[in-house]
Amino acid sequence: MTRKLMIFISFISTRYFKKWSDERSFRSWQDKRIINHVNKIRKASLFYKHLWGDIPSSEWRSFPIIDKQIMMDHFDELNTVGVDKESAFQVAIQSEKSRDFTPLMNGVTVGLSSGTSGNRGLFLASDAERYAWAGTVLAKVLPGTILDREKIAFFLRANSQLYSSVQGRTIQLAYYDLLDPIEQHIQRLNEYQPTILVGPPSLLRMLAEAMEMDILAIRPVKIVSIAEVLDPLNKLVIENAFNQTIHQIYQCTEGFLASTCHYGTLHFNEDIVCIEKEYIDRSLNKFIPVITDFNRISQPIIRYRLNDLITEQEFCPCGSHFTAIKSIDGRSDDMFYLPAMKDLSYIPIYPDFITRAILIASNELSEYKVIQWNKDQLEIMIKLRHDDAQGLVTNKIMTSLNELFGRLECIIPKLNFTAYQQPEKGTKLRRVERKWSIDDPALIRSYVSGSHPMARN
Template sequence: MLWLRILSILLAYVKTKYFLKYRTRDQLEKYQMKRLAKHLRYVCKYSTFYQERLKNIPLTMTMDVLTTFPTIDKEIMMDHFDDLNTMGIGKEEAFHVALEAEESRDFEPMINDVTIGLSSGTSGNRGLFIVSEKERNAWAGTILAKLLPQSIRSREVIAFFLRANSNLYQSVSEGRIQFHFFDLLEEIKTHIQRLKQLNPTILVAPPSMMRMIAEYVDQGELVLQPKKIITVAEVLDPIDKNYIEKVFNQIIHQVYQCTEGFLAATCKYGTLHLNEDIVVIEKEWIDEKKKRFSPIITDFERKAQPIIRYRLNDILTIKEDPCLCGSPHQAIEQIEGRCDDIFYFNTNDGGSLPIFPDFVRRWIITSAPEVREYRVIQYQDSQLEIQMEPLTEHMKEQVENRIQSFLKEKNSVIPTLRFSKYQPNEKGRKLKRVERHGAF
C-alpha cells in the first residue's frame, strides 16, 4: 500500500529531522542505551542465534555490558544465517532468489515482504542481506532527512548512480522528489545525455563517476548547477575531492553506507558524522596514537537481520577539532580505506612495517603535486606498482626519493618500484587508488 509506505518514510524523516535534538554526548548515549535494551529483548525473542548467546540483558544497558557480547563478522553471519535472522528465511532459498533476480535483472529479489540483497565479493564470499519493508521505509526517511538540502517540501530532481541489480526503478517520484536511477554499467555518453535533459538538483554517485561528470563540466560539454553533490560507495580520495569541489565550486558531501548499515553522513559543513542515532559504534583502535579505528557496529533499528557487534574491515580516522555544527555525533576526518589495503614492508631486523593508505596517498600527492590521477598497488612480494597521469621522469624521481627516504627512516627493506601510465578504472569496478593485491 503506497500511502502506508509514504507515511512510514515521512515518520522516519520527521523523527530524524526534528525530534532527535539531544545536545550533549551524554544525552545521546542515554538515548542509544535505552533503544538498545529494547532492541536486544526483541532480538532474543525471535533469533535463535541470540537466544543462545545473549543472557541476562539488564533493564538499563551500558557500553560495558554491550562489550561482553560476542562480536560477529560476515563469515559468522553467513554460517548462522538461518538461526540469526528473525524472519525464518533460509540461506539456500534467499541465495536462489537473489541470484535469479541478478541474472534476469527484471525483478526485485523478495521473499514475502523482505528484500534480499547480495553484497559484492568473490563468488564463495558474497554476503546475503535481508531488509523488511518497514526497515526500507525507515532507511529512506532517515537518508532523506540527513541529505536533502532543504525540506522534504522543496522540489528536487535526484540523479542517483548505482550498480543496478534490476531494471526497475528507472525513475520514481515520492511527493515533490523525483529519483532517477543511472546504471553504472551504462556508457558515460548515455549518462551525459540524460543529465542534460534532467538537469538534476542533487547528484549522487561514486567518486569515480562523479569525477567523470566533473570532467565533462570542466571541458564545457555539460552545464550542471546542482544544489548538492553526494559521493557514495567508494573511498573519496583527496585528489578527486579537490578536483570535483573545484569544478562545481561547492562542498562535496558523503554517505558512508554499506549492506551492513547506514553509518555516516556529512553535515552542512561537509564533516562526516557517525549515524549514532541508529547505530552504536565501538572503536577498535588500530594505531598507537588512537586516531584510526575499525568500527564494530550495533544497529538498534534492524530487526529482520540483527547486526550486533558486527566487525567491519574499514579504517576510519577521528576528526580531532570539533565541528562547527555542534552535533554530538562523532566526527570523522575520513574513511581511509579497507584494512586489507594496509601495505606491509619487511624491516631490516626481520619485523613487519604496516603503512596506512593515507601515507601512501601523501607520498604521491606531496612529491608530485602536478599528478591528476594515480594508483599504487602493492603485490605479494611487497613490490610497488605506481601508475600516474601525467608521468614524467622528474615525477618518477621525486616519488622514488620520497618513498625511499620514508622507508629508510623506518628501517625498512626498500621494495622495487615499477612506474607506468595511469590505467583508467574498469567500468562498474570500484575505484581504489591505494590497493594491496593478494593475501599475505
C-alpha cells in the same frame, strides 16, 4: 500505515526530534535503545540467542563480536524472517541478471552486496525498514525539507527495491545504472537537470571532466559521494569542476553508517547505529568500527566488525555529538606491510599514508593506484596531465615514498611504475590495494598503545 507516511515520520523524527542537550544524555538514550533492541533480537534470532547465552542485555558491550564471515556462515539462523541463504542468493542473482529488482522473499527485499565473487554478502530489508531508511537518508541528505522539489540523479551498480521507496511527487529520483556508457549518462543528465547528484567518486570524477570539457551542463545544488572511498585527488577535481563542497554518505550492506554535516565533515549516524572503536593505533586515532544497528530487525547487526579503517577527527564546528570522521582510509585488509629494517617484524603502512606521499609528490597526477604484490614489491600505476613530465614525476614519487618508508624504518621495496588502468566497469575503485598476505600475522608490529613514528611530529 502508508508508505509515504512512514517515510515522512522517519524524516521528521531524524531531522527534528533526535536532539540531545549534551553528550551524556545522548549516550544514555542510545544505551536504552540498544538494550530494548537486543531484548527483542534475543527472542527473534536463534543465532544471537545462542551467541549471547547468559550475558544480560544491559551488558551488550560484552557480546562476542561478529563479522561478515560469521554472518554469512550463520545467515539462516541469524535473520528473523526465515530466509535461507541459498534461495536468497538465487533470488538476488536472478534480479541482478534480469535487472528486475522487485521480487520479495517472505515479504522482504533481498539484495546482493558488492564484493569479490567468493565474498559477496546478502542483505535483507522489510518494507518498514526500507521506508525508515529512506526517511533517514532524506533527512540527512536533502538540503531543504521533504516538501521541496528536488530532482535526484542516483548512480548505482544495481537498482533495488530499497531505493524505489523514495519516488514521490515532490522528490523525483532517476536511476542511472553504472554499467551504462558514460556518453549515455551525460545525455540523460543534460536533459534531466538534477538538483542533487549522488554517485561513486570515480563516476563523479568522469562527470567533472565532462563539465570541464563543456559536454555536460548541469547545476546541482548538492553532490553526494557514495559507495567508494572519496580520495583527496578525486575530491579536488570534483569540487573544482562543480564549484562546491562535495558531501559524502558512508553506506554499506551493513547499514547507513555516516553522512556529512553542513561543514562537509562525515559523522557516524549514531542515532541509528552505535559505533564502538577498535583502535589499531591510538596515537593516530585510527580504528576499525564495530557497529550495532539498533533499528534493524530482519537481519540484525549487533557488534559487527567492519573491514574499514577509519581516522577519527576530534572536533567539528557543527557541535554534533556523533563521532566525526577525518577520513575513511579504505579497507583494513588493504593496509600495506613492509619488513622492518631492524628486526623480523612487519611495519603496517596505512593506505592514507601511501595516498598522501604520492599526492604531495606532484600535482601533475591525474590518476594513480598502488598495489603491494609481495613483501618487497610495489606497483605504482600513474596517469599524468602532461606525458612529458613522466620521468620527473616518477622520480618525485620515488623520493616521497622512500622518505615515508625511511621514517617508518622499513626496508625500501622495489617500485615498479606502470601506466594507469581504469578499473573494470562495475568494480569499485581502490587507490591502494594489497594483493599479498603475511604467513604469520603475529609478526605485524602493533601500534595499539605505543606511539606511531608518524605521530611524533
